[in-house]
Amino acid sequence: MKILMTGAGGQIGSDLITALVAQGHSIVATDLKPRPSTPEVAWRGLDVVDGAAVDRIIAEEAPEVVYHLAAILSATGEKNPALAYAVNQTGTWNVLEACRTRGVRQLMFCSSIAVYGPGLPDPTPDDVGLRPTTMYGVTKAAGEMLCEYYRAKRGLDCRGVRFPGLISASLPGGGSTDYALFMYVDGVRVGSYQAFARPDTRVPLMYMPDGVRGLLELAAAPADKLTRAIYNIAGFSPRADEIAASVGRAVPGVTITYQPDPLRQGILDSWPRALDDTCARADWGWAPRYTLDQMTVDLVPKIRELLSGGAKLTH
Numbered sequence: 001m002k003i004l005m006t007g008a009g010g011q012i013g014s015d016l017i018t019a020l021v022a023q024g025h026s027i028v029a030t031d032l033k034p035r036p037s038t039p040e041v042a043w044r045g046l047d048v049v050d051g052a053a054v055d056r057i058i059a060e061e062a063p064e065v066v067y068h069l070a071a072i073l074s075a076t077g078e079k080n081p082a083l084a085y086a087v088n089q090t091g092t093w094n095v096l097e098a099c100r101t102r103g104v105r106q107l108m109f110c111s112s113i114a115v116y117g118p119g120l121p122d123p124t125p126d127d128v129g130l131r132p133t134t135m136y137g138v139t140k141a142a143g144e145m146l147c148e149y150y151r152a153k154r155g156l157d158c159r160g161v162r163f164p165g166l167i168s169a170s171l172p173g174g175g176s177t178d179y180a181l182f183m184y185v186d187g188v189r190v191g192s193y194q195a196f197a198r199p200d201t202r203v204p205l206m207y208m209p210d211g212v213r214g215l216l217e218l219a220a221a222p223a224d225k226l227t228r229a230i231y232n233i234a235g236f237s238p239r240a241d242e243i244a245a246s247v248g249r250a251v252p253g254v255t256i257t258y259q260p261d262p263l264r265q266g267i268l269d270s271w272p273r274a275l276d277d278t279c280a281r282a283d284w285g286w287a288p289r290y291t292l293d294q295m296t297v298d299l300v301p302k303i304r305e306l307l308s309g310g311a312k313l314t315h
C-alpha cells in the first residue's frame with residue numbers, strides 16, 4: 001500500500017517508517033527537514049502550512065493512506081503559539097482537505113494528552129470536558145474534532161490516538177515529557193541529570209514500540225468495530241522519581257536531581273495522571289506490552305548505541 005507521511009523526520013516518524021516498511025508498504029516521507037541518513041525511503045520537502053503544496057503532493061503521489069505527524073509540540077508551542085497554530089491547526093486543515101478532495105482512503109492523526117486541562121478524574125477517560133491550557137492542546141483538541149467531523153460528514157476514514165508522552169532512543173521534539181528521556185540519556189552519558197519536573201510529577205508515558213504498534217493496529221482495525229475516531233491509549237504512569245529509580249537499576253550510580261521549570265511543570269500539572277483506555281481495548285483490542293522496567297531494560301542499550309554513534313541529544 002502507498003502511504004504518505006507528514007512530519008516524517010521527527011521522533012515518531014523514524015520508528016513508524018521502519019515499522020511500515022517492515023509491513024511491506026511503500027512510503028513517501030515528507031517534512032520541512034532534509035532527509036535523514038536513514039531510513040531509505042522516498043523523501044520530499046513539504047510545509048503543511050502551505051495548502052497548495054499539500055494539495056499538490058497528495059495529488060501527485062496519490063497515497064491510499066496518510067499519516068499526519070507534522071506538529072509543533074507543547075513546550076515549543078508555548079514559546080511560539082502563532083507557529084503552533086499555523087502548523088497544527090492550519091496544517092491539519094490543509095491535510096484533511098487534500099485527503100478528502102484527492103480521494104485518500106484513510107487519514108491517521110496523532111493527538112495527545114495535552115487536549116486535557118486541570119481537574120481531571122484519575123484515571124482520565126476519553127470523554128470528559130476538554131480544557132487545554134496550551135496552544136498545542138487547543139490545536140490538538142480541534143484536530144480531533146475535525147477528524148470526527150470528516151469521518152462522520154466528509155467520507156474520510158479519520159482515526160487517531162491520544163498519545164501519552166512517548167519515550168524512544170531518539171531526539172525528542174520539545175515536548176513537556178522530555179525529562180523522562182533525558183534521565184536515560186544523561187544518565188548513560190554523564191551519570192547525572194537535573195530534571196525540569198518535580199519528583200512527584202506523574203503523567204502517562206509509553207515506550208515508542210507500543211505507540212507505533214497502537215497506531216498501526218488502529219489503522220488496520222475493521223471500520224465497523226470503531227465507535228469513535230480518536231482513542232486514549234495508555235502505557236504506564238510513573239512518578240518522575242520512579243523513572244529515576246528505574247534508570248538507577250539499569251545504570252548504577254546515576255544521580256537525578258530536580259529543578260522544576262515553571263512553564264513545563266505548569267503544563268505537566270494540567271495533564272492527566274493516568275489514562276483510561278477502555279474504549280481502545282474494547283473496540284480494537286489495544287493492550288500495551290511494556291512496563292516502565294521492561295522499557296528501561298530495552299532502552300538503555302539502545303541509548304548507549306546511539307551515543308556511541310556520536311548522536312547529540314541536546315536539551
Ligand SMILES: NC(=O)c1ccc[n+]([C@@H]2O[C@H](COP(=O)([O-])OP(=O)(O)OC[C@H]3O[C@@H](n4cnc5c(N)ncnc54)[C@H](O)[C@@H]3O)[C@@H](O)[C@H]2O)c1
Pocket residue numbers: 006007008009010011012013030031032033046047048049068069070071072073087091110111112113162163164165166167171172173174175177
Ligand atoms: N512524541 C510524543 O511524545 C507525542 C505525544 C503525543 C502526541 N504526539 C504527536 O505525534 C506527532 C509526531 O510527534 P513527534 O514526537 O514525532 O514530533 P517531532 O517534533 O519529533 O516531529 C514533528 C515533525 O514535524 C515537522 N514539522 C514541523 N513543522 C512542520 C511543517 N510546517 N510542515 C511539515 N513538517 C513540519 C518537524 O520538522 C518534525 O520533523 C505530532 O503530531 C505530535 O503532536 C507526540
